[in-house]
Amino acid sequence: GCSSNSVLHLLAISNEAGCPLSLNTFNEFSEKVPNLCHLAPAGKTHMHDLDKAGGLQAVYHELNKMGLIDTSLLTVNGKTVGENIEFAFNKDPDTIRPVETPYSKTGGIAVLFGNIAPDGCVVKRSAVDESMMKHTGPARVFNSEEEAIETIYAGGIHDGDVVVIRYEGPKGGPGMREMLNPTSALAGMKLDKTVALITDGRFSGASRGASIGHVAPEAAAGGTIGLLEEGDLITIDIPNYAIHAHVDDETFEERRKSQKPFESAFKSGWLSRYQRMVQGADKGAVLK
Secondary structure, three states: OOOOHHHHHHHHHHHHHOOOOOHHHHHHHHOOOOEOEOEOOOOOEOHHHHHHOOHHHHHHHHHHOOOOOOOOOEOOOOOEHHHHHOOOOOOOOOOEOOOOOOOEOOOOEEEEEOOOOOOOEEEEHHHOOHHHOEEEEEEEEEOOHHHHHHHHHOOOOOOOOEEEEOOOOOOOOOOOOEOHHHHHHHHHOOOOOOOEEEEOOEOOOOOOOOEEEOOOOOHHHOOHHHHOOOOOEEEEEHHHOEEEEOOOHHHHHHHHHHOOOOOOOOOOHHHHHHHHHEOOHHHOOOEO
């Protein structure tokens, strides 16, 4: 169903290639490309099952039925994509769903926009339980991964909560640490279907549940996520690509007046230089 990290990588690659890529492009493709595979941890099948079912060529073969593959492109073996998938077929429709009966008609990734993330945030939609596709709950705000983990393990997070972990973005982290521990802890405590997690950090490919990352602008760059307070109601609406805190602009501006500016623990050296040069997650966290 795609790792959310693929968004960061593709944005960074497009920057290096001089071919600007918009986050909206991911939503445009998600609307027309179905989700055919449901691999662990979101699903019950694994990579070796995909290989036995015909591998990626069988996936391309299915998608080509909808005209979604450019079969004219030359590949590294000297043949076109069309020639490579001509004799491919789907050996296991439980592992690779036919395009007629996909896991979902929309793609595995969704980019949400709203007052928390004016420049976007990313969720692996294919790993979100149907009951969490739309969710409203109170914010539980933490300024680091460690703070959040301590509260989760102490039993301080409850059904309906929206865990917010900030200052973990490209500049704040620094470097966008993976929030694998909080997501694993929530899943281990059976809260991944009732609790959402929002962060300006990122997740590993093993994330599941309503784990929403890459919030931009990040807290360390003055983003709205840094203005959220404990108990603020937050609405997540994945089908409509929206995320919203029930806080008016005037309140946010008042909070900003009393907000302390981000102060890095790194005053010199490479990490200090990295923090000064790095761009937001919506730019692929590239260096300017």
